[in-house]
Amino acid sequence: MKSNKPELIVNNKRLDGRNFDELRPLSIKAGVIDNASGSAYVEWGNNKIIAAVYGPKEAMPKHMMDPSKAIIKCRYAMSPFSNLSEHGRSGPSRRSTEISKVIKEVFENVVFLNEFPGSEIDIFVEVLQGDGGTRAAGITAASVAMASAGIPMRDLVYAVSVGRIDDKLALDLNMIEDNYSDSDMPIAVAPRDGEILLLQMDGGLSREQLSRGISMVLSAGKDISKKQIDALKENYDSISKKYES
Amino acid sequence: MKMESIDMIKVNYIKSMLAKNMREDSRGMFDFRNMRITPGTMGNAEGSAQVELGRTKVLAGVKIALEAPMTDTPDQGNMTVAAELLPLAHSKYESGPPTPEAIELSRVTDRGIRAGSCIDLKSLFIEEGKAWGVYIDVYVLNYGGNLFDACEIAAMSALLNSTMPTYEDGKVIHENRKNRLKIDNIVTSTTFAKIGGSILLDPSLDEEIASDARLTVTNDGSSIRSMQKGLRGSFYQKEIEELVGISFNKHVELKSLIEKRV
Amino acid sequence: MLGIYDEREIVPLEGTWKANVGDSVVGTVASAKGSVCIVDLSSFVRGLIVLRKYETAPEKGSIISAVIRDVENRRTAILEGSSELHGGILMKVKPSKVPRLIGKSNTMINQIADLTAVRIVVGMNGLVWISGENSARAVAAIERVCEEAHVPGLTMRIKEMLEKEKGIIGNDIEKGTI
Numbered sequence: 213m214k215s216n217k218p219e220l221i222v223n224n225k226r227l228d229g230r231n232f233d234e235l236r237p238l239s240i241k242a243g244v245i246d247n248a249s250g251s252a253y254v255e256w257g258n259n260k261i262i263a264a265v266y267g268p269k270e271a272m273p274k275h276m277m278d279p280s281k282a283i284i285k286c287r288y289a290m291s292p293f294s295n296l297s298e299h300g301r302s303g304p305s306r307r308s309t310e311i312s313k314v315i316k317e318v319f320e321n322v323v324f325l326n327e328f329p330g331s332e333i334d335i336f337v338e339v340l341q342g343d344g345g346t347r348a349a350g351i352t353a354a355s356v357a358m359a360s361a362g363i364p365m366r367d368l369v370y371a372v373s374v375g376r377i378d379d380k381l382a383l384d385l386n387m388i389e390d391n392y393s394d395s396d397m398p399i400a401v402a403p404r405d406g407e408i409l410l411l412q413m414d415g416g417l418s419r420e421q422l423s424r425g426i427s428m429v430l431s432a433g434k435d436i437s438k439k440q441i442d443a444l445k446e447n448y449d450s451i452s453k454k455y456e457s
Numbered sequence: 458m459k460m461e462s463i464d465m466i467k468v469n470y471i472k473s474m475l476a477k478n479m480r481e482d483s484r485g486m487f488d489f490r491n492m493r494i495t496p497g498t499m500g501n502a503e504g505s506a507q508v509e510l511g512r513t514k515v516l517a518g519v520k521i522a523l524e525a526p527m528t529d530t531p532d533q534g535n536m537t538v539a540a541e542l543l544p545l546a547h548s549k550y551e552s553g554p555p556t557p558e559a560i561e562l563s564r565v566t567d568r569g570i571r572a573g574s575c576i577d578l579k580s581l582f583i584e585e586g587k588a589w590g591v592y593i594d595v596y597v598l599n600y601g602g603n604l605f606d607a608c609e610i611a612a613m614s615a616l617l618n619s620t621m622p623t624y625e626d627g628k629v630i631h632e633n634r635k636n637r638l639k640i641d642n643i644v645t646s647t648t649f650a651k652i653g654g655s656i657l658l659d660p661s662l663d664e665e666i667a668s669d670a671r672l673t674v675t676n677d678g679s680s681i682r683s684m685q686k687g688l689r690g691s692f693y694q695k696e697i698e699e700l701v702g703i704s705f706n707k708h709v710e711l712k713s714l715i716e717k718r719v
Numbered sequence: 720m721l722g723i724y725d726e727r728e729i730v731p732l733e734g735t736w737k738a739n740v741g742d743s744v745v746g747t748v749a750s751a752k753g754s755v756c757i758v759d760l761s762s763f764v765r766g767l768i769v770l771r772k773y774e775t776a777p778e779k780g781s782i783i784s785a786v787i788r789d790v791e792n793r794r795t796a797i798l799e800g801s802s803e804l805h806g807g808i809l810m811k812v813k814p815s816k817v818p819r820l821i822g823k824s825n826t827m828i829n830q831i832a833d834l835t836a837v838r839i840v841v842g843m844n845g846l847v848w849i850s851g852e853n854s855a856r857a858v859a860a861i862e863r864v865c866e867e868a869h870v871p872g873l874t875m876r877i878k879e880m881l882e883k884e885k886g887i888i889g890n891d892i893e894k895g896t897i
Contacts, residue, residue, distance in 0.1 A: 245599050246512050247547050250733070260499065262598065264545035268735060268763045279792070282763075287544060287552045292594040293502035293518025297631050299592045300520075302541060304552075327737065330794045331763035336545035340516065340596070341501050362733030362815055452870050462747035462759065462780040463809050470808040470854070481855060 217392045220377045228386060233428055235372070235384045235435060240353065240443035242360045250361025252443065254353040257386050258343035263353035265361040268331035276332075281325035283332050286316035288350055290339040296387075311347045312337075318351055318400050318409045319358065322365045333363060344390035345373045348398045351410065356440050360447065369409060370436040371400035374425040381421055383428050395421075399429045403437050406430055468667040475655040480664070482511075487658040487703055494610065494714060496618040503634065504619025508611040511661060512601025514546075515608055517615035519593050521622055521638070523629045526588040534581020534588035538567035540595040540608045547600035565685045566595060566608045569675035573644035573682040575616060580639050583624060591616075591638070602662040605673045605685075609646035614715050616640055644682050645711035647704040648673045651690050658703065672697065674704040678712065736814035736844050738764045738796040742787045745809070745842030751776035758783060758798060760844045761811060764790075766798045777803050782848055784840050804840060807850030810858055812865050814845040819868040820861060827874060831860045834881035856881065 220227055230236070236257030245251035248264035255261075271277035288311045292300045304312075319335060335358070337350035348371035355369045375385040376395035385393055395415025402409055408426070417425065474481055484490065490511030499505035504519035526533060540563040544550045555563070570576070570593070581589040593615060595608045619638035622631045650660035651670040660668060670690030675683040681701060686692065692700075738744075746758040746766050756776050758766030766785065770776055777783055785801035812820060821828050821841055832839045837851030849857050860877055867873055 245514075245545060246601065247599050248545060249735075251545070258500065262545065266545075266548050269548070270763050270765075291518060291596060292539075292592065293499060293505065293520045295520075296501040297629075298520070299522045299590070302539070302594070303554075327793070328735070328763055329792055334544070336543070338543055338545060338596070338598075340518075341499050343501075360733055362735050362813070364734075448869050455870055455872065455876075462749070462782075463761065463811075465780055466747075466782065466807075466809050474855075479855075483855070 218388070220389055220392060221380060226377075226382060227388060232380055232382045233432065235432055236386060238436065238439050240356055240439050242356050242443045242447045248357070248361070250357045250359065250363070252353045252356035252360065254349050254356075256343075256345070256349040256352070257384070258341060259339070259346055259349045260341040261346065261349050261353050262336075262338045262340060263350060263357040264336045265333065265354070265357045265363065266336075267333035267361075268328040268363065269334075271330055271332035277330050279330050282323070282328040282330075284316050284319050284323065284325075284335065285332060286312045286319070286335040286337070286354075288312040288315055288337040288339070288347065290342055290346070294339050294342040311350075314410050314412065315347065315351055315354065318369055318371075319354065319365075321407075321409050322367050322369055322402055323358065324364045324366065327364060333358075342387070344385050344387035345398065348372050348384075348400070351400050352436060352440065356443050359440075359444055367402040367404050367407075368437060368440055369400055369402055370433055370440060371398060371410060372429055372432055372436060373398040374428050376415060376417060376421060376425075381425050381428060383432055397422075397425055399426065401429065401433055403433050464666050467663045471663055471667040472653055475652055475657075478655075480657065480661075482661065486656070487707075489606075489659045489707070490661070492610070492711075492714060494614050496614050502615075503622065503631075504615045504617075504638065506611050506614035506618055508607050508614065510601070510603060510607045510610075510659070512599060513597075513603060513607045514599040514601070515540075515595055515597050515604065515611045517593060517595045517608070517611035519591065519615045519619045519638075521619065522590045522592065523583075523587060523624065524590045525586055526582065530578070531585075532582050533578040534583075534590060536571065536576055536578060536581075536591040536593070538570055538593045538595070538612055539563045540566050540597065540604070542597045542600070542604075546597045550597075550600070561685075561687070562604055562608060565605055565673060565683070566612055568683045568685075569609050569644050569646055570612060570616070573642050573675065573677050575613070575640055575642045575644060577639065577641050587624075589621070591619075600662065602665045603648050603659050605648045605671075606646045606659065609644070609675065610711065610715065613643060613645070617643070617715065642677050643712050643715060644675050644677045645708045645715070646673060646675045647700075647707045647711075649700050649703075651692065651696075656696060656700065658707070672700055674701055676701075676704055676708050678705065678708050733813065734815040736762055736764070738762075738787055738790045738793065739843075740787055740790060742796075742843040743784065743841070744787060744796070744798070744844045745782065745784050745804070745840055745846040745848050746844070747809070748777050748779050748781050748783060751779060758785070758801075760796070760842070761846050762814075762844050764794050764796050764844070766796050768798045768801050777801070782807070782809060784842065784848065804848045804850070807838070807848050808854055808858075810847050810849065810861065812845050812847055812861060814843065816865040816868045817841060817843055817845060819873070820847070820864050822874065827864060827877065830874065830878060831857055831864075831881065834878070835860065 400410035
């Protein structure tokens with residue numbers, strides 16, 4: 213939360229003209245990195261993110277290997293040119309290290325780790341351009357990458373954030389909203405039973421706002437999930453189409 | 458890097474094909490793979506370009522920042538090119554500090570553009586104590602061989618795509634970008650690989666594994682601007698002279714491809 | 720549809736390989752010490768050959784095909800009936816595409832082998848061994864099979880592709896002899 217906060221709500225609409233429960237435009241493409249076992253490219257608002265999955269492969273270094281199940285490693289990073297303003301330094305920051313950890317934990321939940329004892333699955337999330345909500349967009353992309361790698365999961369996870377601007381709750385905060393919002397809460401969901409796999413929050417929310425915020429995320433999930441499934445199907449359909457007509 | 462058995466088998470295959478004067482994808486010895494340049498893919502950056510060269514995919518982003526000039530050159534701005542081998546680009550790349558391989562790629566990419574005087578660093582000077590710093594970061598997204606040429610051409614295309622932030626009352630406004638970054642010269646890069654007795658342009662991933670020596674030549678159509686010989690093997694003077702000639706021929710094609718997409 | 724909802728699992732059309740008893744596999748010999756030979760199957764699953772007294776260990780780096788006799792703890796595949804594949808190249812395909820590459824009663828793989836006149840051995844682990852003059856064409860055909868595995872009419876398309884190329888192969892041979 214910064215001072216000199218600009219007006220984020222004008223005529224009961226958000227700065228970019230969205231309603232409070234409206235997502236930014238989202239497009240997902242699967243299979244963008246040839247070398248990876250699975251990959252996905254997501255454009256979500258002005259976010260541009262690539263996620264790729266390698267594995268399962270032999271776990272390295274050896275002492276990290278778990279003979280009973282697969283281990284997951286995750287790297288989340290932002291490009292030096294991802295911001296509108298300054299030139300970012302490459303290399304891990306405390307922020308990116310934390311985000312890498314919570315993303316890893318999301319996938320440890322949904323991937324059938326016992327299927328691949330002694331192996332390692334690597335998740336890479338590269339934020340080429342950032343516009344608020346990069347970790348949520350990164351998880352949504354990584355989930356498609358994991359599915360396109362054919363790694364069995366019990367559900368296709370999606371993530372989105374909800375925040376508070378003054379007394380209003382707003383879904384899927386963009387960069388300006390994220391910078392000046394009164395509260396921000398990214399959430400990752402396994403949609404089948406509505407299990408929450410990632411939850412972070414800062415700022416302030418009442419108990420009523422918390423319930424309403426989670427409900428907003430859960431109902432937005434249908435649209436996000438559909439985009440994810442469509443991206444996975446599109447990978448096949450585009451080749452099929454060559455032979456139609 | 459330990460060579461795996463599957464790589465050894467590929468090397469033998471590439472060599473047996475070359476013995477018949479053939480390449481695995483039936484290209485001519487001095488043909489590039491298909492190259493696609495897409496400038497302006499990243500709007501937050503001052504300039505950007507994605508280059509696909511066969512299966513290799515790289516993305517260059519340019520950020521232009523206000524900073525103090527270096528003390529030894531108080532009347533000019535600064536330029537830095539860095540290439541990063543993202544771990545998602547190939548299973549052999551890992552997270553962590555840059556490897557010697559990545560540092561060489563960064564420095565060779567930087568050298569071509571710097572030696573080519575593509576940007577007049579004096580033109581980046583604003584006022585005493587203030588100058589523009591131009592940062593070109595090249596991200597390797599998928600490694601499919603010949604990163605040197607892909608990165609150089611991406612960096613060059615991204616520079617040509619760049620617009621300057623505005624500077625008003627001591628403040629930088631990145632949202633307001635009007636004037637193009639002034640580019641004085643266009644350099645292009647050609648990388649050759651020597652495998653046994655054969656020399657070829659634009660090595661693929663498998664051909665790089667099989668390479669004994671590598672030569673990168675950067676030129677601007679009138680002068681050679683930078684060169685880098687890599688790996689254990691060697692070249693003779695005659696070979697180098699011939700390859701430089703090919704490099705000049707390729708410059709015409711590559712330059713028009715870059716300019717067409719700006 | 721990419722995945723099919725099972726009880727608690729999405730069954731994906733893409734898939735990683737799980738070692739099953741009876742699977743034919745192709746791999747490279749990673750090490751051979753004493754009577755135990757470890758085979759790299761390009762997977763987190765490792766192959767293991769226990770040599771009998773009179774058997775000599777294959778050389779490190781050589782390509783072998785074998786059948787899985789037993790699987791221990793999902794990641795060690797005990798192999799039997801191994802034979803060495805001499806020369807040739809190895810290519811990697813997604814294991815999920817292997818059934819389509821083989822085809823109903825081997826139709827697809829036989830067709831590619833016949834029309835390009837190469838020898839092909841396909842491992843369920845996704846490694847494919849190819850040997851012969853026209854390996855590059857067989858590789859192109861296999862890549863296409865994997866890409867279009869889900870599109871009907873594939874056998875015909877591959878046949879057309881390879882028959883059309885046959886002319887080119889002839890030309891090449893001619894060029895080579897001149």
